[in-house]
Amino acid sequence: MTADENNGDGNSGAPLLTELERDALTEVINIGVSRAAKNLSRMVKDQVHLSVPRTETMSRDQAVGWLSKRENSSLVAVGQDFRGSFSGQALLIFPEKTSLELVRSILDDTLSLEEIVDLEQEALAEIGNVVLNGCLVVMANMLKRSLDMSLPRVMRGSSQVVLLGAEEEDPGEMVLFLTIDFAVRARSINGYIALLMDLPSITAIKTLIREYLRGFEEN
Amino acid sequence: MTRTVLVVDDSKLARMVVKSILAKTSGDWQIAEAANAREALDVLATKNVDIALIDFNMPDHDGLWLAEEIRAGNTDMPLALLSANAQDAILARARELDVGFVEKPLSEEALTAYLSGAALKLRRAGK
Numbered sequence: 563m564t565a566d567e568n569n570g571d572g573n574s575g576a577p578l579l580t581e582l583e584r585d586a587l588t589e590v591i592n593i594g595v596s597r598a599a600k601n602l603s604r605m606v607k608d609q610v611h612l613s614v615p616r617t618e619t620m621s622r623d624q625a626v627g628w629l630s631k632r633e634n635s636s637l638v639a640v641g642q643d644f645r646g647s648f649s650g651q652a653l654l655i656f657p658e659k660t661s662l663e664l665v666r667s668i669l670d671d672t673l674s675l676e677e678i679v680d681l682e683q684e685a686l687a688e689i690g691n692v693v694l695n696g697c698l699v700v701m702a703n704m705l706k707r708s709l710d711m712s713l714p715r716v717m718r719g720s721s722q723v724v725l726l727g728a729e730e731e732d733p734g735e736m737v738l739f740l741t742i743d744f745a746v747r748a749r750s751i752n753g754y755i756a757l758l759m760d761l762p763s764i765t766a767i768k769t770l771i772r773e774y775l776r777g778f779e780e781n
Numbered sequence: 782m783t784r785t786v787l788v789v790d791d792s793k794l795a796r797m798v799v800k801s802i803l804a805k806t807s808g809d810w811q812i813a814e815a816a817n818a819r820e821a822l823d824v825l826a827t828k829n830v831d832i833a834l835i836d837f838n839m840p841d842h843d844g845l846w847l848a849e850e851i852r853a854g855n856t857d858m859p860l861a862l863l864s865a866n867a868q869d870a871i872l873a874r875a876r877e878l879d880v881g882f883v884e885k886p887l888s889e890e891a892l893t894a895y896l897s898g899a900a901l902k903l904r905r906a907g908k
Binding site for chain 1: 791792793794795797798800801837838839840864865866867868869870871885886
């Protein structure tokens with residue numbers, strides 16, 4: 563289901579994005595994530611492959627369903643909340659089984675497994691911080707707004723735990739759900755970068771995207 | 782001299798940004814557009830294109846794939862990747878293919894600098 567197809571869902575006439583607005587938002591996020599991939603690539607010392615972003619409006623529950631269909635094992639996620647003209651949650655998600663390999667790839671090769679395990683939580687938070695901040699900063703700069711970012715937190719568990727969180731978000735709430743697959747093929751690491759924004763934020767981002775587009779619109 | 786620039790990007794916004802910069806800086810240049818690599822090859826087969834500006838992250842085939850395809854038939858057309866994905870491996874492959882790199886978000890200065898260099902290269906080659 564796309565943002566455009568989701569019209570008339572009885573959701574208080576929530577303003578959704580036109581095709582061009584969605585294209586523009588996807589491009590802004592694509593630029594942000596590509597910058598973030600450059601940062602991650604430097605950290606893991608390997609190429610990071612990215613998919614084309616997907617931008618959809620769906621309920622939080624549907625987002626959980628989407629993720630659990632793709633990943634049925636336990637997950638690790640680093641999450642950062644962002645607040646400002648638009649607000650939401652940015653997540654770096656990967657299967658738990660690849661978490662140690664990701665951490666190992668950024669640490670000194672001479673460390674023992676025990677030392678790597680000790681540093682895992684901290685290293686994951688740092689990876690998330692670099693990737694998610696890289697993405698959000700580009701978005702904020704391109705849309706000429708500032709965003710406050712929370713400290714990264716590491717979560718472990720099912721798709722539900724990762725996407726609904728400990729605060730038990732309303733599973734029926736409609737959100738803008740943006741995802742990009744990433745992979746470090748040389749190390750068999752794969753995962754997702756995801757952004758979730760609620761409907762008031764979609765309204766705000768729609769206005770910002772329109773302002774952004776105004777500079778490039780054809781005569 | 783009027784040039785034709787092919788802009789290949791799956792994002793309409795990205796194509797609009799390039800067109801807007803070109804309209805300001807090189808108003809008499811022609812622009813051809815393609816939303817993916819296959820469409821770009823179709824345009825190249827039917828139009829005289831001088832320069833191609835190619836997004837890296839596109840569905841089905843990425844920008845480097847397209848650059849390789851173009852290079853197989855045209856060794857000297859100025860080509861540039863337009864991307865924020867400035868990873869070392871991507872930059873290295875672009876260099877091997879003699880493909881320039883202009884980082885997104887695009888600035889007028891960076892794109893104009895690339896296009897001026899490309900136009901000079903074409904003039905020197907008598908094109």
